[in-house]
Amino acid sequence: MPHRIVIVGGGAGGLELATRIGRRHGRRGAVRVTLVDRNLTHVWKPLLHEVAAGSLDFSANDVNYLAQARWNHFDFQPGELCGLDRGRREVLLAEALDEGGDAMAPARRIAYDTLVLAVGSRSADFGVPGVREYCSFLDTTQEALRFHRRLLRRYLQAHARSSPDAGPEMDGHDALDVVIIGGGATGVELAAELRRASQRLPAYGLESIQPQEVRITVLDQAPRLLAALPERLGREAESTLRDMGVRVKCGVAVSEVTDSMVTTKEGDRIPATFVVWAAGIEAPPVLGTLDGLETNDRHQLKVRRSLQTTLDDAVFAMGDCAACPMEAGSGKVVPPLAQAAQQQARFLAEHLPRRPEGRSLPDFCFRNRGSLVSLADDSAVGNLMGNLMRDVTMEGRLARLFYSMLYRRHQLAVHGAARTVLAVVLSRIHRRTEPRLKLH
Numbered sequence: 169m170p171h172r173i174v175i176v177g178g179g180a181g182g183l184e185l186a187t188r189i190g191r192r193h194g195r196r197g198a199v200r201v202t203l204v205d206r207n208l209t210h211v212w213k214p215l216l217h218e219v220a221a222g223s224l225d226f227s228a229n230d231v232n233y234l235a236q237a238r239w240n241h242f243d244f245q246p247g248e249l250c251g252l253d254r255g256r257r258e259v260l261l262a263e264a265l266d267e268g269g270d271a272m273a274p275a276r277r278i279a280y281d282t283l284v285l286a287v288g289s290r291s292a293d294f295g296v297p298g299v300r301e302y303c304s305f306l307d308t309t310q311e312a313l314r315f316h317r318r319l320l321r322r323y324l325q326a327h328a329r330s331s332p333d334a335g336p337e338m339d340g341h342d343a344l345d346v347v348i349i350g351g352g353a354t355g356v357e358l359a360a361e362l363r364r365a366s367q368r369l370p371a372y373g374l375e376s377i378q379p380q381e382v383r384i385t386v387l388d389q390a391p392r393l394l395a396a397l398p399e400r401l402g403r404e405a406e407s408t409l410r411d412m413g414v415r416v417k418c419g420v421a422v423s424e425v426t427d428s429m430v431t432t433k434e435g436d437r438i439p440a441t442f443v444v445w446a447a448g449i450e451a452p453p454v455l456g457t458l459d460g461l462e463t464n465d466r467h468q469l470k471v472r473r474s475l476q477t478t479l480d481d482a483v484f485a486m487g488d489c490a491a492c493p494m495e496a497g498s499g500k501v502v503p504p505l506a507q508a509a510q511q512q513a514r515f516l517a518e519h520l521p522r523r524p525e526g527r528s529l530p531d532f533c534f535r536n537r538g539s540l541v542s543l544a545d546d547s548a549v550g551n552l553m554g555n556l557m558r559d560v561t562m563e564g565r566l567a568r569l570f571y572s573m574l575y576r577r578h579q580l581a582v583h584g585a586a587r588t589v590l591a592v593v594l595s596r597i598h599r600r601t602e603p604r605l606k607l608h
């Protein structure tokens with residue numbers, strides 16, 4: 169009987185892992201890989217701010233799990249993780265629903281010999297009143313698309329009102345206040361992308377809201393933007409955003425969000441048509457209900473450096489949903505980044521298929537390759553770690569080029585070299601033949 173590896177979550181880490189093991193071992197039959205995801209398609213999460221702003225057509229960048237499974241010799245099962253039976257080695261799946269809320273697969277159990285949990289993360293609201301009710305999030309493709317459609321609706325309504333033939337009931341001035349809470353990479357990238365989108369929309373006839381009437385504000389509790397990166401880069405990002413006309417307010421803590429206002433503990437009241445919450449992440453709460461497996465206060469599964477959960481050798485966790493120690497005794501955990509999920513996928517792809525032979529796993533070692541933050545179109549800021557671990561800071565077009573390489577690496581792992589080259593060529597053609605903004 170083949171060794172059954174079940175991977176739950178087909179994101180930056182899980183999809184690469186299933187593809188790598190399937191491609192290398194799936195055909196020989198010694199290992200059977202099953203990937204489970206609650207969706208039928210995958211979009212690489214770091215692209216979601218571009219989906220939200222409308223500058224990326226997600227349908228040209230999504231991966232269909234069924235086709236990917238067929239081409240790479242693994243099985244795909246739609247389903248939502250809802251529990252675990254460690255005694256019987258079965259993972260419990262709730263009914264998988266499509267976008268219309270109809271069932272596409274029933275609730276069921278799937279047996280495993282090795283289980284890998286790679287279900288990612290979601291925004292943490294930190295208990296701030298109004299966040300869940302009134303904020304948009306960039307946690308899933310559906311949420312990013314929903315934000316984009318709301319934004320576009322607002323432009324179309326303004327367009328209809330400004331028509332010379334519109335009746336008096338259509339009177340009213342349209343300005344737009346977008347407040348982004350969180351000045352980390354996601355908030356900064358979204359602000360830059362939205363500013364570019366507001367500058368492009370008039371070119372498609374939607375000039376009723378002029379770019380200067382789109383007021384974008386980024387708020388952060390920390391004293392500066394990009395607090396996780398060197399100070400110089402935070403300052404660089406702030407001055408670029410200000411040059412683009414984005415307001416930046418650091419050192420302010422949001423105390424409440426309503427349908428039209430963001431209030432801070434410092435007493436600011438900021439009008440808001442749309443509020444995007446990008447202030448921090450936590451793992452999905454379902455991980456706290458998995459048959460006694462240990463989690464931390466962000467619901468991440470506690471794992472050893474082999475990525476095995478602390479209480480069960482047969483259950484692994486990787487990516488954003490795992491709290492993996494950086495070094496023994498350091499107290500630090502591997503950061504929730506796509507590059508960490510990718511490195512863990514490579515690590516597990518090499519070592520998991522050897523488990524049936526009784527080999528123990530070595531320690532995973534995270535190599536920080538630096539972080540780059542996109543400032544739309546042709547600019548980025550960030551730092552790269554060289555081979556000698558010298559920290560090289562960069563900005564501008566070169567930084568943007570390195571930024572896009574992270575996605576290319578993901579495409580290479582998922583599609584292989586030939587299809588990645590084809591995808592790059594097609595996206596260049598697409599840019600010339602389609603509007604630069606998604607207008608539906």
Ligand SMILES: Cc1cc2nc3c(=O)[nH]c(=O)nc-3n(C[C@H](O)[C@H](O)[C@H](O)COP(=O)(O)OP(=O)(O)OC[C@H]3O[C@@H](n4cnc5c(N)ncnc54)[C@H](O)[C@@H]3O)c2cc1C
Nearest residue numbers: 177179180181206213214248249288487488504505506507
């Ligand atoms: C806007 C944005 C920009 C970012 N930019 C960068 C960047 O520039 N560089 C960088 O390194 N990182 C970046 N990140 C972080 C990066 O996206 C994550 O660290 C990375 O995606 C984590 O990979 P993962 O495999 O753990 O989870 P994910 O990629 O989030 O995948 C999780 C998968 O699990 C599935 N899933 C979730 N719950 C369930 C369930 N209950 N049952 C079944 N399936 C489930 C989801 O559908 C998804 O497919 C960015 C994140 C965002 C939101």
